[in-house]
Amino acid sequence: MEKKRFERPIITKLNTGMPNKIGLKTEYQPIRSIDGVAVKELIENYGSPVYVISENTMRSVYRQAYQAFSTRYPKIQFAWSYKTNYMDAVCKVYHQEGSWAEVVSGFEYDKAVRNGVPTEHIIFNGPDKSIEDLEKAIRNKSLIHIDHFDELYTIIGLCDRIKERPQVAIRVNMDTGIYPQWTRFGFNYDNGEAWDAINRIMISGKIDFIGLHAHIGTYIMSANAYRIAGNKLADLAVRTKAKYGKAVSYIDFGGGFASKNTLKGAYLPGTDTTPSFDEYADAITSSIINSEIKPEDMPTIVLETGRALIDDAGYILGTVLANKRMADGTKTLIIDVGVNMLFTSFWYDHKITPAQDFSHHTESAKIYGPLCMNIDVIREYADLPPLKKGDQFVISRIGAYNMTQWMQFITYRPKIVMIDQQSKVHVIRNNENLDTITQLEKVPEHLKSIKK
Amino acid sequence: MKVRSNLAVSEDGFVFDPKTGESYTVNEVGISVLQHLSRGTQIDALVDALEKEYDADRYTLEKTVGDFVQMMKEYNLLDHE
Ligand SMILES: Cc1ncc(COP(=O)(O)O)c(C=O)c1O
Numbered sequence: 308m309e310k311k312r313f314e315r316p317i318i319t320k321l322n323t324g325m326p327n328k329i330g331l332k333t334e335y336q337p338i339r340s341i342d343g344v345a346v347k348e349l350i351e352n353y354g355s356p357v358y359v360i361s362e363n364t365m366r367s368v369y370r371q372a373y374q375a376f377s378t379r380y381p382k383i384q385f386a387w388s389y390k391t392n393y394m395d396a397v398c399k400v401y402h403q404e405g406s407w408a409e410v411v412s413g414f415e416y417d418k419a420v421r422n423g424v425p426t427e428h429i430i431f432n433g434p435d436k437s438i439e440d441l442e443k444a445i446r447n448k449s450l451i452h453i454d455h456f457d458e459l460y461t462i463i464g465l466c467d468r469i470k471e472r473p474q475v476a477i478r479v480n481m482d483t484g485i486y487p488q489w490t491r492f493g494f495n496y497d498n499g500e501a502w503d504a505i506n507r508i509m510i511s512g513k514i515d516f517i518g519l520h521a522h523i524g525t526y527i528m529s530a531n532a533y534r535i536a537g538n539k540l541a542d543l544a545v546r547t548k549a550k551y552g553k554a555v556s557y558i559d560f561g562g563g564f565a566s567k568n569t570l571k572g573a574y575l576p577g578t579d580t581t582p583s584f585d586e587y588a589d590a591i592t593s594s595i596i597n598s599e600i601k602p603e604d605m606p607t608i609v610l611e612t613g614r615a616l617i618d619d620a621g622y623i624l625g626t627v628l629a630n631k632r633m634a635d636g637t638k639t640l641i642i643d644v645g646v647n648m649l650f651t652s653f654w655y656d657h658k659i660t661p662a663q664d665f666s667h668h669t670e671s672a673k674i675y676g677p678l679c680m681n682i683d684v685i686r687e688y689a690d691l692p693p694l695k696k697g698d699q700f701v702i703s704r705i706g707a708y709n710m711t712q713w714m715q716f717i718t719y720r721p722k723i724v725m726i727d728q729q730s731k732v733h734v735i736r737n738n739e740n741l742d743t744i745t746q747l748e749k750v751p752e753h754l755k756s757i758k759k
Numbered sequence: 760m761k762v763r764s765n766l767a768v769s770e771d772g773f774v775f776d777p778k779t780g781e782s783y784t785v786n787e788v789g790i791s792v793l794q795h796l797s798r799g800t801q802i803d804a805l806v807d808a809l810e811k812e813y814d815a816d817r818y819t820l821e822k823t824v825g826d827f828v829q830m831m832k833e834y835n836l837l838d839h840e
Contacts (some may be wrong), residue, residue, distance in 0.1 A: 312814055321784060668785070
């Protein structure tokens with residue numbers, strides 16, 4: 308007789324009248340497969356943990372976002388925010404879909420060039436562009452988004468040496484009614500600094516001023532904040548046209564759309580509270596359409612959306628290492644995914660789903676990673692079916708920032724695989740090993756041998 | 760070790776404690792453990808029985824049953840001998 312699947316016995320006190328925080332009754336199903344490939348098989352073939360990216364989800368979310376904007380406005384251009392996930396394979400999917408590249412460092416810039424993005428379709432953001440970076444970007448006619456006056460004067464200085472006209476936009480920061488206000492980057496609109504910067508660029512006579520840019524923050528829950536940003540950017544465009552007769556060719560709204568992840572401490576799940584692409588698109592496009600910008604001057608709307616495009620396409624699969632009951636009775640689960648591989652667990656209550664069948668019973672548990680450190684907490688509190696050593700699980704919506712902000716610590720970073728639209732699995736980044744990690748190290752001669 | 764005799768345990772895993780008014784849920788294996796314990800089965804024999812029925816090694820069974828019993832104690836659902 309075949310034996311029954313064993314589920315750890317649990318007893319859970321019912322708190323009548325007290326709604327379950329986040330409403331996470333486990334009415335969800337186990338995730339046994341991703342895009343037709345069994346989780347068990349993925350772990351068997353590629354190890355545990357392993358990052359998984361769904362090409363299908365990437366493309367379909369991108370198309371939803373593009374459609375939300377393109378049905379409302381004729382000139383829409385996405386630019387993939389490299390820092391969100393700069394695996395070459397990931398970037399290339401977006402470039403195939405028509406995205407430009409948005410980069411913030413010489414490294415990301417070179418990566419975009421190597422990925423085949425036409426240099427005039429690379430947006431160069433950020434406060435840290437070296438002289439060499441700027442020279443290269445000017446010669447390549449890339450779109451340089453000026454962050455501060457020092458950078459502006461550096462560019463004006465470079466113009467005398469390089470016989471190319473830099474293609475620039477300015478980054479603008481402003482009060483859009485949300486907190487915190489990101490005033491660290493760019494020129495302030497409200498105190499007139501942005502207008503000052505535009506005037507200095509225009510009277511220099513050496514630079515092509517072609518765009519306006521704002522990135523008002525990240526995980527912005529209010530679509531209306533973008534409407535306010537649009538009004539202010541349109542105002543700058545109108546004044547530039549009135550004074551200099553020059554229309555900007557694009558207005559870039561940066562990134563910042565919330566993904567469906569649940570922020571730590573939020574009472575409701577992100578799936579219930581996140582504005583849709585349609586809501587963001589409505590706010591953004593109407594701020595430009597209803598502005599005083601003349602129809603013949605209508606700029607392209609550029610979007611540098613990061614997390615809202617890729618989060619849903621990324622998963623990390625892992626295995627339960629151990630169960631423990633703490634001295635105070637708290638149930639804890641130790642898994643093989645630590646905060647070094649899931650940086651976003653500092654922001655989000657990531658959804659963790661068992662990869663095998665389970666009953667409807669749940670217990671609350673604290674979930675730790677395997678690092679020997681107190682901060683290594685993946686979830687402070689999760690209602691999960693009873694998992695035991697060796698059980699596998701899927702952490703969802705982790706496509707953004709984890710594969711760029713990860714840290715190598717005490718062990719090797721795992722493989723990243725992409726499942727294509729025919730359910731074929733491709734390794735897009737191999738796991739590290741002793742050689743890959745130590746290849747940049749050098750040992751001084753007198754330390755080569757450890758014999759005295 | 761015995762389950763308190765006045766506990767009401769339903770077949771689908773609801774447990775009511777008339778002394779405190781608290782209720783609990785237990786999963787399938789939990790029900791089985793409760794039933795064994797209320798019949799006075801010793802832990803060793805209980806683990807034997809589970810081993811026959813379920814796909815799990817002895818170590819896992821002992822550890823998880825031990826944990827379950829610990830929670831029962833914590834909730835004051837066991838008789839003090
Ligand atoms: C300039 C710029 N653009 C785009 C993004 C992508 O943001 P998000 O992932 O919030 O869409 C960022 C992220 O910080 C950014 O700094």
